[in-house]
Amino acid sequence: MAQQNQEKQAKGGKDEGIATRAQDYSQWYLDIIKRAELAENSAVRGCMVIRPHGYTIWEKMQRELDDRFKATGHVNAYFPLFIPLSFLTKEEKHASGFAKECAVVTHHRLMSKDGEVIVDPESKLEEPLVVRPTSETIIWSQYKNWIQSYRDLPLLINQWANVCRWEMRTRLFLRTAEFLWQEGHTAHASEAEAREETRRMLGVYADFAENVMAMPVVQGAKSPGETFPGAVQSLCIEAMMQDGKALQAGTSHYLGQNFAKSADVKFLNKEGQLEYVYATSWGVSTRLIGGLIMTHSDDNGLVCPPKLAPIHVVVVPIFRKDDEKAKVMEESDKVAAELRAQGLTVKIDDRDMHPGAKYYEWEMKGVPLRIEIGPKDIEKGSLCLVRRFVLEQEGESEQDQRKRKKTFPPRAEALASVKKLLDEMQGQLLDRAKAMRAKRTRVIDSIADFEKFFNDEGGGFAWVHWAGNAEQEGELAERFKTSVRCIPFEDQIPAEAKGEGKCILTGQPSMHRIVMAKAY
RNA sequence: CGGGGCGUAGCUCAGUUUGGUAGAGCGCGUGGUUUGGGACCACGAGGCCGCAGGUUCAAAUCCUGUCGCCCCGACCA
Numbered sequence: 001m002a003q004q005n006q007e008k009q010a011k012g013g014k015d016e017g018i019a020t021r022a023q024d025y026s027q028w029y030l031d032i033i034k035r036a037e038l039a040e041n042s043a044v045r046g047c048m049v050i051r052p053h054g055y056t057i058w059e060k061m062q063r064e065l066d067d068r069f070k071a072t073g074h075v076n077a078y079f080p081l082f083i084p085l086s087f088l089t090k091e092e093k094h095a096s097g098f099a100k101e102c103a104v105v106t107h108h109r110l111m112s113k114d115g116e117v118i119v120d121p122e123s124k125l126e127e128p129l130v131v132r133p134t135s136e137t138i139i140w141s142q143y144k145n146w147i148q149s150y151r152d153l154p155l156l157i158n159q160w161a162n163v164c165r166w167e168m169r170t171r172l173f174l175r176t177a178e179f180l181w182q183e184g185h186t187a188h189a190s191e192a193e194a195r196e197e198t199r200r201m202l203g204v205y206a207d208f209a210e211n212v213m214a215m216p217v218v219q220g221a222k223s224p225g226e227t228f229p230g231a232v233q234s235l236c237i238e239a240m241m242q243d244g245k246a247l248q249a250g251t252s253h254y255l256g257q258n259f260a261k262s263a264d265v266k267f268l269n270k271e272g273q274l275e276y277v278y279a280t281s282w283g284v285s286t287r288l289i290g291g292l293i294m295t296h297s298d299d300n301g302l303v304c305p306p307k308l309a310p311i312h313v314v315v316v317p318i319f320r321k322d323d324e325k326a327k328v329m330e331e332s333d334k335v336a337a338e339l340r341a342q343g344l345t346v347k348i349d350d351r352d353m354h355p356g357a358k359y360y361e362w363e364m365k366g367v368p369l370r371i372e373i374g375p376k377d378i379e380k381g382s383l384c385l386v387r388r389f390v391l392e393q394e395g396e397s398e399q400d401q402r403k404r405k406k407t408f409p410p411r412a413e414a415l416a417s418v419k420k421l422l423d424e425m426q427g428q429l430l431d432r433a434k435a436m437r438a439k440r441t442r443v444i445d446s447i448a449d450f451e452k453f454f455n456d457e458g459g460g461f462a463w464v465h466w467a468g469n470a471e472q473e474g475e476l477a478e479r480f481k482t483s484v485r486c487i488p489f490e491d492q493i494p495a496e497a498k499g500e501g502k503c504i505l506t507g508q509p510s511m512h513r514i515v516m517a518k519a520y
Numbered sequence: 521c522g523g524g525g526c527g528u529a530g531c532u533c534a535g536u537u538u539g540g541u542a543g544a545g546c547g548c549g550u551g552g553u554u555u556g557g558g559a560c561c562a563c564g565a566g567g568c569c570g571c572a573g574g575u576u577c578a579a580a581u582c583c584u585g586u587c588g589c590c591c592c593g594a595c596c597a
Contacts, residue, residue, distance in 0.1 A: 026591080045588075101596075134597095168521065168595060175596065228597095236597095248597060287597055318556050356557035374556055384556080402557080520597090 018364075020299045025243045026171075032293055033172050036302040036365045039289075046170040046177030050286070053365060056310035057289055058180065062160065064212045064307070065182065065284065068204045074156040074184060079139050081162070082129035087137040090262040094136065097229020101166040103131040103177075131164040136230065136255070136281055139185045140263035147187055147277055149268050154197070155187040173290035174247075174520055181285035187277045189269060191256070194278035198254040201282040202235045205250035213288065214305040214429035215239050215295045216437055217249055218461070218515055220486030225470045228281075232256035238485045238515065240437045241294035244460040246485045246517040249291050252282035290520075295433050302366030303389055305429050306422035312344040313418065314362045318355050318374035332373050335383065338415050344422075363388060368425055369418065383414040385421070391428055437461065443497045443513070447504060454480045454518070461485070461517050463494070465510035467503035476505065476516070485515045 018031035033039050038054030041047075050058065066076070082105060089095050109123030132138065139157075146152060164178045184201060188194040202219055209217045217237035227234040231253035239249045257276035260266070266274045296303040306312060317332045319325040329350065336346040347367075349358050355372065362370060372384040387405045396404075409417065440460025444450050453462055459482075466484065468476075477483050490512070497513045 024591095030590085041589075043588095163597095165596075167597095169593095179597080181597085251597070283597080285597060316556095320555065352555090354555050354557085354559055356555090357559090359557055361558090372556065376556075 018299070018301065021242060028299070029290075029294060030172065032297055032302055032364075038293075038302070039172050041172070044177070046167060048172050048176050048178075050180075053310055054289060057292070057304065057308050058286055060308045060310070061208075061212070061288060062182075065204075065208055066158075066160075068208060069158050069182075069184065072156075072200060072204060074158045074186075076159060077157050078159050078161070079135050079142065081132055083132050083135070083138045085128045085130055087141060088130050090137065091230050091258060094230030094258075094262075098133040098165070102133055103164050103166055105129040105131065132161070133163055133165045134281075134283075135159065135161070135163075135183055136185065136259050137263070140259045140265060140279070143185075143187055143277070144263050144265045147265055147267050150189045150270055153187055153189040153267060153277065154193065156184075156197075157186065158182055158184040171290075173293070174287055176286075179285050179287065181283050183281060183283040186280045187260075187265070188280070189267065189275075189278070191278050194256075194280050195254050198233070198235055198252045198280045198282070201280070202237065202250070202252040205237050205252065205282075205284060208284075209237055209239065209249055209288075210430060212305070212307045213292055213295070214307075214426055214433060215249065215291060216430065216434045218486060218488050219492050220488035220515070222251075222486060223470075223473065223484040223514075225473060226484070228253045230255060230258050231281075232258065236486050238517075239291055239295065240440065240461055240517070241291070241520070242436060243294070244440045244458050244518070246461065246515070246519045247287075247291045247294070248485075248519070249288060250282070250284040253280060255279035255281060296429055297366070298389065300360075301364030303429070304366035304368065306368045306426045309366065309368050310345065311347045311362075311365075311367045312422060313339055313346045313369045313371060314358075314367045315346060315348045315371045315373060316355050316358050316362075317348070317350055318372055320375075324375050327378060328373055328375065331378050335371060335373060335411075335415065339418060342419060344418065359386075368422055371414075377408075377411075380408075381411050382408045383411050384408055385414055385418075387421070387425065389425070389428075391432060441494075445501070445504065450504060450516075451480065454482060459518055461515050463497040463513040464504040464516055465501040465512075466505070466514045466516070467508040467510045468505050472505055481518050482516045483519055485517045485519060487514045488512075 018035055019027040021028045033054075036053060037051045038057070039048045039050045042049045085104070088098070088102075106125055106128050107119045107123045108125060109120040110117050111120040143155065147155060160180075160182050162178055162180050167175050167177055170176050186194070186197050188197060206217050206219050209215045217239045219237055220235065222234040222236055228251065233254045235252045236248050237250045239247045241247055257278060259279050260276040265277045267277055269275050292304070292308065293302060296305065304310075315332045315336050317325075317328045319328045332348050332350070336348050339346045349362070351358070359370065366388065368388045370386040370388075372386065377383055385407050390401060390404050393401070437460075440458065442453050442460065442462055444453060444462045444464050450462060450464065453459055462482070473484055493512060500512065501510055502508065503510050
């Protein structure tokens with residue numbers, strides 16, 4: 001950003017630019033988060049402060065997801081932040097999977113000494129407490145008391161919580177030491193039912209991603225190497241960001257009887273026999289906000305799908321003199337009231353600033369629709385509607401595109417069209433994201449083409465036949481920084497990628513193609 | 521955790537080579553003129569130069585340590 005700002009200053013421009021995607025994609029991502037006031041770093045390494053504009057997006061995500069969880073029969077509950085160390089050691093694979101990234105509480109008291117506050121060495125806990133990296137262990141220790149009979153099943157519980165994973169390298173939203181998420185934990189009387197639940201909740205995530213976030217995803221299973229510690233099988237949704245890298249946007253795990261065994265949770269089935277319970281867990285996190293940014297935003301700032309936009313419409317009053325101001329403000333209030341009556345969130349920006357400055361600011365913050373109201377509009381009985389974005393047309397100048405964003409419909413017509421317009425924009429975002437993904441998706445049958453795709457053509461999703469083992473996957477990771485993102489379900493495979501073939505690396509027969517990509 | 525870069529006003533950065541009273545632009549406050557794509561004038565507020573030691577008559581500047589941020593690796597949702 002420094003270089004760009006210097007350029008802008010040299011041109012006499014304003015010191016308010018962000019990096020462009022072409023210049024520096026990761027800087028662009030960070031600039032947007034900062035300038036749209038979504039989040040910022042905190043005094044604690046790796047932990048972020050989610051600012052109101054960002055948190056509102058999360059609240060809207062929560063509402064949409066929670067409604068879907070309830071509609072599929074789940075209820076919310078809350079389990080503790082702290083997990084006794086001994087709990088975490090019960091399930092061996094699970095424990096070793098998280099061992100390297102756990103925060104541990106060892107004392108319970110502070111004291112003053114020589115003017116400083118120190119940890120009181122006398123207050124050492126008998127058993128250290130682990131700050132939850134996920135809650136399977138503590139939840140299942142409780143489920144033991146709740147489940148005796150098949151009549152107690154299925155147990156369908158979700159919790160909204162924070163979790164802590166002590167990451168070496170963090171990035172706002174995508175990977176932070178503490179993050180917010182939901183974790184569903186269900187118990188079932190049969191493997192089939194648990195597997196069905198695993199798949200159902202992945203479907204909920206996919207529906208949410210596409211229809212609320214306007215972010216298309218590929219649904220499938222994780223390779224053994226990427227399976228959740230302690231799970232029998234992990235399912236995932238994978239989205240493609242604008243730089244062609246994959247983002248795991250949600251996971252749903254079939255846990256088999258692993259946690260039931262480690263927590264000793266048995267139930268009496270209809271036949272009167274004791275059996276271990278079958279389990280699932282599934283989660284999405286604030287990482288989705290990172291995915292949202294990298295799917296839709298542009299060089300002017302955040303682009304937010306209307307369904308998640310903290311503000312749907314910003315009204316910018318325009319006036320010169322006091323008598324104009326009175327009329328314009330009155331009309332602005334009326335317009336806002338009529339839109340609010342339609343259930344829309346409307347902000348009137350009446351700050352004493354030039355209108356242009358406000359336009360830039362609200363574009364940066366991703367408000368989908370702007371209404372400019374000035375004396376001319378009142379006189380003509382029309383409104384000036386400005387969309388946050390229009391679909392790109394080739395060879396179009398910035399000026400022309402800006403014009404295309406604006407319309408001046410009669411007042412009544414304008415107010416009646418706002419919801420339709422927002423819906424249309426929601427749809428356009430999904431279409432645009434799908435087109436972007438299609439452009440960076442290839443069916444690939446040789447390592448040479450694979451290399452060309454990732455090294456020369458920018459990369460993306462490569463649909464390849466794969467029969468390699470974990471070690472061979474590692475070889476590709478070393479050479480191209482790619483990994484198996486998911487083993488897609490049959491219905492997720494595009495027509496041109498269907499059918500059997502030979503492994504791209506080993507030449508061994510392969511039943512169907514998988515998705516390889518670089519990943520966040 | 522390894523390699524590289526950077527920490528000076530809210531932001532972006534000069535100043536560090538060669539030690540000598542802390543700078544610019546933007547932003548912020550007040551007053552006035554302005555307001556249909558980032559307004560202008562005047563006045564003003566704001567920094568123990570990331571932090572802690574050390575060298576020195578004197579440290580933003582030299583030395584040591586430490587913390588944080590960014591980029592690239594390894595690890596990960």
